[in-house]
Amino acid sequence: MEGLSVAKATLSAFLHPSRSADVEEGVLQLLSSLLLRYNEEFDGVVLAYFDIKVCDWTPKILSGLHPYLSLKLKAKLLLFSPKPGMLLEGTVNKVEKDYMGAIVLGIFNAAIAFSDIHEDFSYQDNVNGTPFWASTSNNHVIRLGSKIKFVVKSVQEESFLDICGSLKPPNTGCVNWLLSSLENIPALDSERKKQKNEKKRERIIENMGDEVKDDSPSRKELRADYINESEYKQKSKSKRKDRDTEIRDGSKDNKEFSAEHFYERDHKHKSKRKLNADIGAKDGGMVSNEFPADHFHEREHKHKSKRKRDAGDAIM
Structure with a gap:
């Protein structure tokens, strides 16, 4: 609070000479x-003290008709x-009717006027004649024994x-009413958020137009096309993954698959080389025909070496 x-x-403590036999008790008193x-001096009411430390246990006697013992101490x-x-x-x-009274910390009186x-x-x-203050717009009631929070308007010191x-x-x-109001705040926020999202x-539905509303045929067709395309992509991806797995495994079927694959590639390369050789013979005569033959013979040797390496890596 x-x-x-x-x-x-x-603090400076002044003790009567009669307390000289028990200085600690005199300080507490x-x-x-x-x-x-x-x-x-402290601009407030002292409610309690603790952590007392006497700085000097050698009290000094003050001069005068009624000498007192003076000592210094520290406390919280x-x-x-x-x-x-x-x-x-x-x-x-x-x-x-004209005010409400309350006790603060069980000690201090507080008054709240009708105007406040x-x-x-x-x-x-109520029916028993017990007075209370109640709000006309909600269930906020203040009666005898209720704990209230109020703002200080003035203090008479x-x-x-x-x-x-x-x-x-x-x-x-x-x-109690303030606490219940705080507990209802999350529920109110959740309801407001739900209404806002709705x-x-x-x-969004209004901006999309009638042709793409949830119940329209075009909307259903768009969803179907999207689902079919997604399924096709998923199946293609699964097939590629299964093929790669089979090639890495090195089984007999994989070997046959790899041989057929590279045989097909070899056939395509031979057909392409034959076509290029015929074109070269027509354009360059005997010399042109000899040059393409030597050139493509060398390329064929390189392709065969590369295919053998690729086939061996795939089988492994």
């Missing part, structure tokens, strides 16, 4: 006198310093704090 803080303090009172103090605009929690202990309660709330009584609060800001009210889908 806002307004709570821990401060490190260096002195610190206890600071509790639950507003302290201008838990302070409550509410300021205007802070958000505090309290328990409702009074419900009246949201306009949506109204004062009502005397020996004891008097706090004035407000229930007009949107993040104020009954704690509207987006409707806009």
